Every structure is written in C-alpha cells, then in structure tokens.
Ligand SMILES: Nc1ncnc2c1ncn2[C@@H]1O[C@H](COP(=O)(O)OP(=O)(O)O)[C@@H](O)[C@H]1O
C-alpha cells in the first residue's frame with residue numbers, strides 16, 4: 262500500500278514537464294513580458310494539478326487506512342456510537358465516554374494492568390535483544406563477505422538469506438520442534454546421556470525465531486551497504502596505518518550508516534508488532550503484545566483494550582521510525598549534494 | 599647516498615596471468631622515479647606491491663634498508679596517493695589528513711600542528727572544515743597529497759595523480775607536486791601513462807612494457823638514447839623504416855628496423871650537398887612548427903618538423919638524415 266503515493270508521483274512529474282515547455286511559446290507569441298505574479302500563479306496551478314494527479318491513491322489510503330484508524334482511536338476513547346456501534350454492541354468491559362472528547366478509562370485500565378506491563382516489558386526486551394543479535398550477525402556476515410570474500414563468505418550469505426523463502430508459520434513451528442522438551446536438540450543430547458536445554462515455549466525461543474526470520478533482510482541490507490564502500494577507501498585507511506578493526510569502525514561502518522539504520526529500524530518495527538512467532542514458539546504468559554492484542558480482540562471479546570495496546574505499540578514503532586528519518590536526514594546533509 | 603627503495607626481482611601473477619615479471623628497480627633517497635608505460639602494463643600492480651596491497655609471488659621490497667615484503671600495508675613506511683584520491687566522504691579535510699596521525703596515537707597538540715602545517719604546504723587552509731564532496735577535483739587531489747605527506751613517509755607513492763584534472767590544472771599541479779617533493783626530499787615513485795608528465799617531473803623514468811622494465815634513464819637520455827624499439831616508439835615521435843637506413847640510402851636487410859626522430863630529418867632545398875631527393879607529401883601546421891611528410895628513396899615516407907616557412911605539398915626538396923637507430927628483435931643494435 263505504501264507504494265501507491267510513489268506510483269502517483271511520476272504521473273504528476275510528467276504534467277510538470279509539459280507546462281514549462283508550453284509557457285515560453287505562448288509568452289513569445291503574445292509578446293508579453295514575464296510577470297512574476299503570473300509565474301507564481303502558474304507554479305501554484307502546476308503543483309495543484311500534481312496534487313490532483315496523486316490524489317486517487319492518497320484518497321484510497323485515507324479511506325481504507327486513515328479513516329479506520331481514526332474510528333479505532335475514537336473507539337478507544339469511548340466513542341461507541343455511529344460507525345463504532347456494531348463493534349460496541351457485542352464488546353465487553355467497555356469504557357463509554359464521559360466528556361465530550363471521550364474518556365481515558367480504557368487507557369487507565371490497560372496501562373495499570375500488571376499483565377499488560379509485564380508483556381510490554383517482554384515485547385520491548387524481545388525487540389531490543391533480537392534486533393541487536395540480528396544486526397550483529399548481519400554485520401559480521403557482511404564484513405566477512407566484504408573483507409575476506411571467497412566462496413565460503415558467499416555461501417554463508419546465501420544460507421543466511423534462505424529463511425526469507427520459508428513462511429514464518431513453518432519457521433516458527435520448526436524452531437519449536439527443534440527446541441521443544443521432546444524436540445530434536447534434547448533428543449540429540451539424550452543420545453549421549455546429557456540433559457539438553459528446553460527452549461520451546463520460552464522467551465528465548467521467541468528471540469531465536471525472531472532472529473531467524475529477521476536475518477535475511479538485515480543481511481541483504483547490511484551486505485549491500487558495506488559492499489558499496491569503494492575498495493580504494495578501504496585501501497586508503499590501511500595505507501594510513503589502520504588495521505582491519507580500525508578500518509571497519511572508522512571507514513566501513515560510518516559509510517554504511519544509513520543502510521545499517523534502515524536494517525535496524527525495519528527489523529525492530531517488524532519484531533515489535535509480530536504475532537506468529539510469539540504465538541507459536543513462546544509461552545502462554547508472559548507473551549508479546551501482538552498475541553495479547555489478538556486474544557483481547559477475539560478470545561476475550563474486549564476490542565477496546567486491544568486497540569489501546571495497538572496504540573501503545575504504534576507509538577513505540579513511531580519512535581523507532583523517527584531514528585530512520587533522522588538517519589536519512591543526516592546522510593543527505595552530510596553528502597553535501 | 600643510501601637507497602630509498604629497492605625492488606628486487608618482483609614477480610606477480612593475477613588471474614592466472616603474469617602481470618609483473620622479474621622487476622628490479624633502485625630509487626635513491628629523495629629521488630622521484632616515474633613508472634611510465636601504456637595502460638595495462640602493470641604499473642599500478644607494481645605500486646600496490648610496494649604499498650603492500652599485493653604480495654609478490656617472489657622478490658623483495660626494501661625500504662631504506664629494511665625488508666618490508668611480508669608486512670601488511672598498515673605497517674609499511676610508505677604512503678600512497680590514490681588515482682581517485684580515495685578521501686573519506688564522512689570526514690572533513692582536516693579529519694582526513696589527521697586520520698593517519700590519530701592512528702599513530704600522536705599527541706593531540708602535535709596532530710593539530712602537523713595537520714595545520716601540511717594544509718598550508720598544499721594551500722588548503724581555507725578548506726580545512728569542508729567535506730571532500732564540496733571541494734574541487736584539484737583541492738581533493740591536494741587533500742590526498744596532504745594525507746600522504748603528513749605521515750612523513752619514507753616512500754611516497756603516486757598513482758596517476760594528475761589524470762583526473764583538466765589539462766591546464768594538470769601542468770600547474772605537476773609543478774607543485776615536484777616542488778614539494780624536492781623541498782621535502784622525499785623518495786617518490788609515481789605512476790603515469792603520460793610521457794610529458796614523466797618527462798617534466800621525474801629524475802629518472804622507468805619505461806614499462808608488458809610487466810617488464812625496458813629501460814631506466816634520465817628523461818633526456820631516454821629520449822636521445824633509447825635502448826629498445828618500444829622505448830623509442832613510446833617516448834616522442836619516430837619514423838620507422840624496414841631495412842638498413844643510412845644517410846645516403848636504404849639497403850634491404852631482413853629483421854632489421856631503422857628509426858629516426860623527426861628532428862633528425864632536415865628538409866633542405868632540392869639537390870643540396872649530401873641530401874636525398876624527396877617530394878613533399880603532406881604539410882600539417884602546428885602553430886610554431888609544421889609537420890612535413892616527405893617521400894624519398896622510392897616508397898620511404900619520413901616525417902620532419904620544420905620551423906619557419908614550410909614547403910608546399912608537391913614541392914621537390916632534399917632531406918638530410920641525422921642519427922639513425924637500428925633495432926633487431928626490438929633491441930638496439932649497431
Ligand atoms: N585482480 C586482478 N585480477 C586479474 N587481473 C588483474 C587484476 N588486477 C589487474 N589485473 C590485470 O593486470 C594488468 C595490469 O594492470 P595494472 O597494473 O592496473 O595496469 P596499469 O596500471 O599499468 O594500467 C591488466 O591487464 C589488468 O587487467
């Protein structure tokens with residue numbers, strides 16, 4: 262859906278290109294001098310026309326995403342009438358608005374709920390730990406490929422991208438089977454008479470599965486970022502007396518900064534709102550908020566509380582997204598273009 | 599004088615092909631030697647072996663008496679200026695230049711002082727806080743030079759340092775580099791495919807062809823006394839004639855090539871004493887001189903440089919031949 266506004270842009274650009282080509286001809290034909298007010302007016306008309314061209318996809322997004330979001334937030338504030346009335350009719354434990362703007366009752370209930378607080382902590386923990394591990398692994402693979410090269414590095418990169426082609430449900434199931442109390446790992450340990458670890462249905466299993474699922478994108482992103490650093494810049498660092506470690510930290514990583522931040526933010530946002538992985542591999546409690554939201558919505562029939570959790574996750578994801586925007590801004594300022 | 603840099607029998611293969619073959623070269627301390635040769639002859643490969651980026655299959659690199667053959671680039675006392683400058687875009691000019699000193703863990707005050715001094719030397723003080731992306735090609739080139747010089751290297755390596763500058767700037771920058779190099783007395787190896795550049799800057803020139811050094815001489819000697827047919831052809835212009843060319847005629851001789859520089863071919867009035875009869879085939883004016891092609895001894899075409907009023911095409915003239923070189927199997931013979 263996010264590609265819709267992009268698809269609209271070239272169309273708008275085409276209109277822009279036509280307008281200035283036509284303008285000088287008409288000005289020359291009538292012999293009038295260029296009037297700055299008319300130029301400004303024409304520019305405004307042109308940008309308006311561009312907006313018009315881009316508006317169908319924007320309207321679609323507004324109708325099918327923006328509007329439901331507004332409705333949901335209104336519902337979380339206790340506006341149970343109008344288009345929310347169907348949901349409100351069967352929902353349980355609702356907080357109905359007390360002021361003209363609504364009520365914070367649902368927010369107060371959820372945010373003070375100990376189970377929610379615990380699951381929020383777990384969600385953030387899993388996100389931070391998984392993202393860190395994913396980024397570390399991806400960078401090690403990318404740097405190994407960049408600095409050592411050879412068939413072993415290429416093979417490692419290919420293998421690390423394989424999870425991309427395996428559906429998350431299957432991968433989660435596989436991770437669970439591997440680490441379950443009666444799973445492959447413990448069977449293997451048992452063969453030699455040892456007691457193996459049980460990760461199945463633990464937070465550790467969630468993290469392992471998250472890392473497995475998120476690694477391909479991060480590897481591709483980091484590898485291409487690191488690969489884009491020209492050989493000569495690495496050679497120049499070594500010629501200046503930098504060993505491999507120093508070259509990595511002073512030249513390669515700073516130059517691949519934006520792709521690395523993109524990998525980190527996208528990974529973190531993907532994990533923070535995930536459902537499938539914690540649902541399959543994790544314990545019943547504590548669990549991640551994605552699972553809680555599903556439970557509140559369907560099993561407990563408390564959509565209002567579910568929406569409140571979604572708002573909290575959305576705020577957290579927005580904070581991560583700010584990092585991404587900041588990195589892009591910084592890099593465009595730095596390149597001096 | 600001690601030897602600043604010795605290359606002993608360097609041999610390098612890449613992609614199953616011999617790129618540099620048994621290459622030996624001595625560079626005196628403070629001397630500037632140019633590696634001159636056509637593109638692809640192995641100049642950069644040789645330079646990268648000196649810097650430590652490539653390990654030779656055999657042979658040694660000795661800097662000021664120390665064998666550095668097995669050292670990685672970061673441990674070698676050489677500094678290189680890369681063809682595309684290789685400045686780090688995320689660091690300012692000052693940070694780029696200071697980087698080698700920071701790696702060497704020099705005290706902060708010393709770094710500041712040395713960086714300021716070298717930036718002044720290359721005339722870049724006004725750009726010290728700019729990023730490489732914001733300064734011109736010439737300024738980037740000087741930043742790269744400053745980054746190399748600040749290390750006070752035992753050997754300075756320059757890979758086609760002027761090839762990315764426009765023609766006018768090139769002449770000025772090559773004078774600047776030469777001046778700085780001589781002032782600091784820094785042992786330098788410079789790679790170029792441009793003979794004018796090599797002639798203008800080098801104390802000695804090593805002409806490379808196909809991975810081997812053909813001749814190492816002063817620029818003057820290289821021009822006036824080439825030892826191989828390749829050197830004679832690559833440096834300056836040359837008339838080549840199959841057989842034994844002599845001032846009074848041409849004798850056929852299998853496998854022998856005669857060669858004469860255009861300056862050694864004098865166009866004189868017809869039937870002058872000791873001159874061969876000739877006909878002017880083409881005249882190409884070059885401003886302060888004209889390139890005159892004449893036909894003599896039947897089908898032999900020779901080019902001469904004529905200053906002063908040139909003859910017209912079709913004129914009957916005489917030519918007097920100066921020094922003629924002869925080559926057999928590419929080697930100079932009597
Ligand atoms: N890594 C490499 N693998 C295979 N061949 C190479 C490699 N690097 C350079 N060559 C080849 O070696 C030859 C000499 O290259 P180079 O030293 O860069 O030439 P020059 O600097 O004189 O133009 C070229 O034919 C080039 O294709």
Ligand SMILES: [Mg+2]
Nearest residue numbers: 641642643758
């Ligand atoms: Mg080269």
